[in-house]
Amino acid sequence: MPQQRPETATGIHGWGVYIPRFRIKMEDIAREWGWSDSQWKALAMIEKAIAGPDEDSTTMGLEAAANAMKRAGVDPGDVGAVFFGTESKPYAVKPSATIIAEALGVTPVTMASDLEFACRAASEGLRASLGLVASGMVKYAIIIGSDTAQANPGDVLEFTASSGAAAYVVGPSPGSAAVFEGSYSYVTDTPDFWRREGTPYPRHGEGFTGEPAYFAHIIGAARGLMNTLGLKPSDFKYAVFHQPNGRFPLKVGEMLGFKPEQLKAGIVTPLIGNTYNASALIGLARILDNAAPGDRILVAPFGSGAGSDAYSIIVTDAVEEKRNKAPKVDELVSKKIMINYSTYAKFRHMIRVVRE
Amino acid sequence: MAYITGVSMVNVDRHYDKGVKRLAAEASSKALEDAEPDTLDYIIVSSSFTYASDVQLDIASYIASYTGFRGVRALAVESGEASGLAAVSVAKSLIDSGLASRVLVVGVDKLSEWPTWKVYGHFSKFYDVEGEGMYSIGMGGIAGILMRLYMETFKVDRLTLAYWPALMHSNAKLNPYAMLRFAITPEKVLEAPPVADPITLLDSFPLGDGAAALVIEGSGRGNVLAELVAVESATGYPSIALPEDPLRFESLERAYQRLTQRADIKEVDVIELHDSFTIMGILELESLRLAERGKAAEAVSRGYFSLGGEGPVVNPSGGLKARGHPIGATGVYQVVEVALQLGGEFPGLKVPDSRHGLAVSVNGSGSSAYIAYLRSVG
Amino acid sequence: MAGFSAPAVWRGRTHRYRLVAGKCTSCGKLHYPPSYSCPYCGSRSMVEAELPRVGRLMSYSVVYSVPFDSKSRAPVILGLVDLGVARVISEITDASPEDVSVGMQVEAVFRRIAEDGGTGLIVYGIKFRPVKGA
């Protein structure tokens, strides 16, 4: 009998999402920068979420983590790790993870750090947490993906770069809402998207972010996982991938052999934009909001630079009683306040203000 | 016994050409005109913004030497917006105790030194900086909450409350020391830009500089303007979130109660009170029981507190609203004004035959309150 | 609030982050922020207690005259929030003046409440927002 994979000793005890209420329509961005509407329609985008002027990745991350803790119902003192994945840190130096840990009441006996790997940092935190939990080094770990994504005004990236957060409480498999079956990571040095130290906006390789980056790495991770576990796409009820726009996750799913009905439940980007570190994780949360016990889910976040992790998760009975303990993704998506381009530009610090 | 024997005020305005020491020196030297500097036992300086905005420490000593009183005992008193009356209360204690026989009180502050966006930040320090002072209170945020609560609780409309600033502007027209000497209608108050809605610009004190000084002596020989009978004070809740009824200033009620125990106050002819914002003036009148709760605005609107009305004349100077509110100086202005009224020498709107007067100061939303009772000596 | 010290920001973190009030063991009343003594009975025997996160807006002011660092969210809505066991003064966020009314339900959210210019510390803490989304 083959040895048990360590992941199987772990599960998701709580999931939580935060989406800021402000939204801007694609038309407004297109009109401001002289894009034709076909540009954003090709990205399958409708609106994107924008953090308010008093929000940042830390505040959104805390709200998501607090929602995850409501579902998990675990004692904050039993949390042994807080990992915060972002590429929009409020402080270049000073962890956000400690602020969130403090606000959750998890401090001081805990690991806490901010991770960076473009949109994949939180996913790396998740996989590392599975190891920590499986080994017994920590009982519960909180993994947070949160971004107030930056895009150079006028860059095509501006249609999708948005704000949002997702968080997961991972712990021993007993009592969890979903257990892990396996995981697989796939990384290479692929410079498809980057932001240099001290610069406000990222640069990217346009089409180069696609085939050699997004598609190659997600396919590498997902196929690797399925080969390892001896599973095929039809064995999964749902598959959710990083979603930089509304189109890519459908395309990569199709390339892997998934059918649209397996993919649609996890695609949230058209309504809120690409929340970067939270992108695939909000998709997974939406699936957990609706999944039935026994459902198997493939989730594969991606980060530029580049890498992807694929996870196989099986939903348990506990999902039912947990899902109503915090706001669901659809509720958060529907609570919105429309703003225009100038308000969005002010909120996201795109207007240069000189201060003391 | 304590008597006010010399007074002086600088007109409240934007004195860009004069610093804090200069304004204080002008007020001090005028108040002491005919007194020998070396007979002065103490200078009590009242200043608040000087600290809030990091201008000068040990301000009392520097004012003393700058004015030409090097050698005198000097100390500064700070109690936020109530600093001026706090300084008067310290001066009176020195006189009453016999430690001093002649004390100069000078209040001074400058609000025109910095841009308004910076001054608004300083204003938040009137409130608990570990509590609501951490938030963006700006100018009038807390008073705005009180005003809306008052309107909702007592079903008082905005226009009724606008009679206060109209009365203040009307009173200030004749006061050569007032910053705003033009009449306004209640309707104009509602049309003015919002500062902290429902508070408009015309409900709010103007940002000006000022200095006022007075001499208090233990014996009433010479030119006595008025007797400073008693000064009382009390501390109150540090936030309007704490009392069951936020529309009562417990500190002022208590200070007034203490004052009435200390002095037999049968009637009041004139009051200078702390109307930094319309609602503050209204709530103070009610705390002093000069109007029923919820009824002060209505009483103001029908002239009850105007010259010739049934009640005491309130703020014949124009009050903080129209005379101005140079923070640490304000309480000193108020006592000077009341003393001048009682002595029949006020250069603005005179309250004829006034014999009993009060001056009232409150910091923030009532963290402290001071009240002084003056009596004519004629 | 501008020009505040790192130790001051640090000292207040618990009550700001978690809406922790002081609870008097003598009279049982709660107050925020926690004080050394009970504002109601004077007792110095205090424990900490987290406040409810949903309350009712008792009154508010729409503040236009704000310090420069608050300008991006002007006008700032400052509210008196009744949480049942205690009241707090806080900012009302995610709302325009026309969205706000006395008596409305508001919920606590974790936000940036102040920052020390562009290079100093960010102060995090609780604000409130309408429970009803737009």
Ligand SMILES: [Zn+2]
């Ligand atoms: Zn008590």
